[in-house]
Amino acid sequence: MTALPISNSSVSVPCIEIDAVSKSFDGGRSFAVSNVSLDVKQGSLVAVVGGSGSGKTTLLKTINRLVDPDAGEVRIDGVPVSEAEPPTLRRGIGYVFQGIGLFPHMRVAENIAVTLGLLGWPVHEIETRVTEMLDMVDLPQDYARRFPHTLSGGQRQRVGVARAIAARPRIVLMDEPFGALDPVTRDGLGSSYRALHDRFGMTTLMVTHDIQEAALMADRIVVMKDGHVLADETPHTLMTGSDDPDVAALMEVPRRQAERIAALMTENRPVHA
Amino acid sequence: MPDAMAELLSGARSDALSDAWSLLPTYLTPHIVLCAAALALGLLISLPLAVLAADRPRLRWPVLAIASLIQTIPGLALLALFYPLLLALSALTMRLFGFGIPALGFLPTLIALTLYAMLPILRNGVVGLNSINPAVVEAAEGVGMTPRQILMRIKAPLATPVIMAGVRTATVWTIGAATLSTPVGQTSLGNYIFTGLQTENWISVLFGCIAAAALALVADFFLNLIETGASERNSKRMMLGIAGLALGTFAGLAPLLSNEAATYTIGAKSFSEQFILADLMGDQLKAEGFGVTRKDGLGSAIAFRALAHNDIDVYVDYSGTLWRNVMGRTNTPSREAMQAEIVRWMKAEHGVTVLGALGFENAYVLAMKRERAQALSITSIADLARVAPQLTIGDDLEFLGRPDWASLKSVYGLSFKTRRSFNPTMMYHAVDAGEVDVVSAFSSDGRIAALDLLVLADSKHAIPSYDALILIAPNRAADARLKRALVPLIGAIPVEAMRAANLTVDRDTDKASPKEAARVLAKAVHLRSR
Incomplete structure (x- = not known):
C-alpha cells in the first residue's frame, strides 16, 4: 500500500454529509430515521450508537444507497449519492457486515x-x-x-x-462489525481495524450497540434513539457528562464498569455494584 | 408374470431375448433424443420462469398452479391431446403459410414431455432461489453487484443443489413417461412394451420396462454426481457428472449419426398382423439397401391421417375400413367395384397411392365355438339373429362402434342380451372359456382355426370385403424405388399363410416375435429374403 488518497490539509473538510435525512418504511406513519443531519470529517472514525430500532443501520445504508431516503440528501465530497448508480457507488465504498456477510x-x-x-x-x-x-x-x-x-x-x-x-x-461503512464475537477477539479486531484506518487515512462510519466499543475505537460518537440524534460528541465529552438523561444513563454504564475494574485492581477484593 | 420372469432368467426364450436386444439401438436412440430434447427445453423454459416467479408472488402462484395442473393429466392423455391440437394447427399453417406441422411422432411427444418436466424444475427453482439467506444477497448488493451479477454469481450457485434435485426428478419422470409415446407414433423404449402387450410377448414388455428403468438409473447417477458436486463445491465431481451425461447422450445418438441415406417410415396399427406386415415390408426395403424407421401401434383412425400427412410413408390398411371409416360410404358394392373406387378416391382426394392388394382378406366376421354353434344349430348370421337376444357378444373395443355393426344390425335385425369389450387377445380367451357366445373375429386370424371357431356366413353381404392393401404417402407417389421394393408382395400372401404367421405370434405358448414371423412368412410365400 503506497500513496494515501488524501492529503492532511483536507482533514477538516466534511467527507460524508448527511443532510436532514428521513426514511419511513410504512408510508409515513412512523420514521426509522427522522430529519437527521450529520457530517463525517475526512479521516475520522465515527460510531453511531443506539439500541435496536434506533434507526442507526438505516442511516448507515442511506450512504451506499442500500436505502434511499424519503427526504433529505446524502453527499460524498459535496456530490449527492443519488447521482451515482448504486453498484458503481458501492464498489467505491467498503462495507463490513456481521459474520454472515461472506x-x-x-x-x-x-x-x-x-x-x-x-x-x-x-x-x-x-x-x-x-x-x-x-x-x-x-x-x-x-x-x-x-x-x-x-x-x-x-x-x-x-x-x-x-x-x-x-x-x-476512502470510505468504509461497518454494521455491527464485531458484534457476534467473544470479548478478547473483539477487542483485538477493534484495535487492528483502528490501526488500519489510521494507516490508510480511511473515513469510517461504524454502527454498534456497544457503547464501550464505540468509546474505545471512535473519534466521535453519535447516539441515536427512535430515529433521532440525541448526542454527537467526542468520547471524552460524553464520558464526562451529558445534559440528555438517556445519554447520561448510557454513558454511566462503561464509567461505572471502569470504576469497578479500577477498584478491583487496587483493592484486590470483589466489588459489588 | 412369474412365468415370463422365469423364462427371461433361464434364457429358455433366447430367441425372443436376442430379438429384443437387436432392437435396442432402434428404440433406445430416439428415446434418448426425445428425453434429452424435452429436458433441455424444459430447463430452458423453467429456469427463467423460476427466476421471474421467485421474486414475484403474484406470478408465482399461477405459474406453479398451472404446472401442477398439467402434472395431474395422465401422461397418455396429455400425449393424445396434442395430436388433434397439432392437426388443427397444421391445417391452419397450411392455409396461411403453405406448409403443415407434423402432428404425429416427435413434436407432440416433445411438447407433452416438456410440459411434464417443467413442474419439478420450476418448483425447486423457486424454492432454491427463495431459500437463500437474505443477508448474503444484501452483502452482494453492498459490495456493488448488479442484479444480474447477484443472480449469476450468488443466487444461481447457491440454489444449484436444490434445482438439481428438481432436474433429477424431472429426468426420471421424463424417461418413464417417454415410453408412452409409442401410440402417437414416436419410437421409444415404449415400443417393447406396447408391441409386447399386443402380442402377449412378456419378455418384450419386461425388456422395455427394464431398459427404461436402467436408462433412468444411469441418468440419475450422473445427475446425482452434479448435485452433490454442486452442494459440496467439488468441481471435479460436477465435471464427472456432466461428462458422463454428455458421453451417454452421445453414445445413444451414435447410431443416428451413422445413418443410411434414404429411410422410409413404415406405419403399423396395434395388432400382430400389422406388426408382421410392417416387418415384412421393412425387410423388403432393407434388402434393397434402404433405411427403415417404424411408427408402431397407431390408432386405426390415426394411421390413415398420418399417411395422408406424410408422417409415415407406407402402411397396410383394409378396403372395408377405408370404404366405411375413411371414405364414409355406407353401401356394400362388389369387391372389384369397391377396390376400383378406393384407388380412384385415394388419388383424387388425398394423393395417396394404392399399390395393390396383398392377396388375403382380414374381414370382420362373427364367430362362435363350433360345439356351441352346433348345439344352437347356427351356421349363418341369419340363424344367429333368431337366438341372439339370449346370447352375449364380445368385441375388440372397436367393432360395436363401427358401421359394420350398424349394417349387420339393420340387415339381420341382430340384437344381443349383453355386450362386452376386450382387447383382441382377451376376446379370444373369453370365447374359448365360454364367457361370451359370439365374438367379432378377424378372418385372417390364426386363432379361428386354433380355437376351432366357426365363422358364421354373411349370406346377405352386410359386411364389405376387407382386402389388405398397401398404401403409399402422397410425397412418395413418384418414388419408383419404393414401389419396386414392395411390388413383389402384391398378390403374394394367401390367407392361410397370413393366418399361420398370425398364429405363431398370437398363441399362448412357443410364441414368435413379429420379426421372426415375418421371416417365416417370407420364406413360406417364396419371397426373396435378405
Whole structure:
C-alpha cells in the first residue's frame, strides 16, 4: 500500500454529509430515521450508537444507497449519492457486515477479491492484492483456499474487513462489525481495524450497540434513539457528562464498569455494584 | 408374470431375448433424443420462469398452479391431446403459410414431455432461489453487484443443489413417461412394451420396462454426481457428472449419426398382423439397401391421417375400413367395384397411392365355438339373429362402434342380451372359456382355426370385403424405388399363410416375435429374403 488518497490539509473538510435525512418504511406513519443531519470529517472514525430500532443501520445504508431516503440528501465530497448508480457507488465504498456477510460458496481468496473483480482489476494484480490483504489482517496465506464455514468467527470477520478495504476505498461503512464475537477477539479486531484506518487515512462510519466499543475505537460518537440524534460528541465529552438523561444513563454504564475494574485492581477484593 | 420372469432368467426364450436386444439401438436412440430434447427445453423454459416467479408472488402462484395442473393429466392423455391440437394447427399453417406441422411422432411427444418436466424444475427453482439467506444477497448488493451479477454469481450457485434435485426428478419422470409415446407414433423404449402387450410377448414388455428403468438409473447417477458436486463445491465431481451425461447422450445418438441415406417410415396399427406386415415390408426395403424407421401401434383412425400427412410413408390398411371409416360410404358394392373406387378416391382426394392388394382378406366376421354353434344349430348370421337376444357378444373395443355393426344390425335385425369389450387377445380367451357366445373375429386370424371357431356366413353381404392393401404417402407417389421394393408382395400372401404367421405370434405358448414371423412368412410365400 503506497500513496494515501488524501492529503492532511483536507482533514477538516466534511467527507460524508448527511443532510436532514428521513426514511419511513410504512408510508409515513412512523420514521426509522427522522430529519437527521450529520457530517463525517475526512479521516475520522465515527460510531453511531443506539439500541435496536434506533434507526442507526438505516442511516448507515442511506450512504451506499442500500436505502434511499424519503427526504433529505446524502453527499460524498459535496456530490449527492443519488447521482451515482448504486453498484458503481458501492464498489467505491467498503462495507463490513456481521459474520454472515461472506459468500458461503466462495473461497476466502474469492471473497476478498470480489470487489476487485467487479472493478475489473487484472488477474495478477488481484492475486498480489489478496496476498497483501491476508497479511494485513493477520491471516495465514494458506487460508486463501478455504471456505468461510471452516473459519472461526474472528477469522471470518478478518476476511470481511479484508474484503471491504481490498479495493482501497476512502470510505468504509461497518454494521455491527464485531458484534457476534467473544470479548478478547473483539477487542483485538477493534484495535487492528483502528490501526488500519489510521494507516490508510480511511473515513469510517461504524454502527454498534456497544457503547464501550464505540468509546474505545471512535473519534466521535453519535447516539441515536427512535430515529433521532440525541448526542454527537467526542468520547471524552460524553464520558464526562451529558445534559440528555438517556445519554447520561448510557454513558454511566462503561464509567461505572471502569470504576469497578479500577477498584478491583487496587483493592484486590470483589466489588459489588 | 412369474412365468415370463422365469423364462427371461433361464434364457429358455433366447430367441425372443436376442430379438429384443437387436432392437435396442432402434428404440433406445430416439428415446434418448426425445428425453434429452424435452429436458433441455424444459430447463430452458423453467429456469427463467423460476427466476421471474421467485421474486414475484403474484406470478408465482399461477405459474406453479398451472404446472401442477398439467402434472395431474395422465401422461397418455396429455400425449393424445396434442395430436388433434397439432392437426388443427397444421391445417391452419397450411392455409396461411403453405406448409403443415407434423402432428404425429416427435413434436407432440416433445411438447407433452416438456410440459411434464417443467413442474419439478420450476418448483425447486423457486424454492432454491427463495431459500437463500437474505443477508448474503444484501452483502452482494453492498459490495456493488448488479442484479444480474447477484443472480449469476450468488443466487444461481447457491440454489444449484436444490434445482438439481428438481432436474433429477424431472429426468426420471421424463424417461418413464417417454415410453408412452409409442401410440402417437414416436419410437421409444415404449415400443417393447406396447408391441409386447399386443402380442402377449412378456419378455418384450419386461425388456422395455427394464431398459427404461436402467436408462433412468444411469441418468440419475450422473445427475446425482452434479448435485452433490454442486452442494459440496467439488468441481471435479460436477465435471464427472456432466461428462458422463454428455458421453451417454452421445453414445445413444451414435447410431443416428451413422445413418443410411434414404429411410422410409413404415406405419403399423396395434395388432400382430400389422406388426408382421410392417416387418415384412421393412425387410423388403432393407434388402434393397434402404433405411427403415417404424411408427408402431397407431390408432386405426390415426394411421390413415398420418399417411395422408406424410408422417409415415407406407402402411397396410383394409378396403372395408377405408370404404366405411375413411371414405364414409355406407353401401356394400362388389369387391372389384369397391377396390376400383378406393384407388380412384385415394388419388383424387388425398394423393395417396394404392399399390395393390396383398392377396388375403382380414374381414370382420362373427364367430362362435363350433360345439356351441352346433348345439344352437347356427351356421349363418341369419340363424344367429333368431337366438341372439339370449346370447352375449364380445368385441375388440372397436367393432360395436363401427358401421359394420350398424349394417349387420339393420340387415339381420341382430340384437344381443349383453355386450362386452376386450382387447383382441382377451376376446379370444373369453370365447374359448365360454364367457361370451359370439365374438367379432378377424378372418385372417390364426386363432379361428386354433380355437376351432366357426365363422358364421354373411349370406346377405352386410359386411364389405376387407382386402389388405398397401398404401403409399402422397410425397412418395413418384418414388419408383419404393414401389419396386414392395411390388413383389402384391398378390403374394394367401390367407392361410397370413393366418399361420398370425398364429405363431398370437398363441399362448412357443410364441414368435413379429420379426421372426415375418421371416417365416417370407420364406413360406417364396419371397426373396435378405
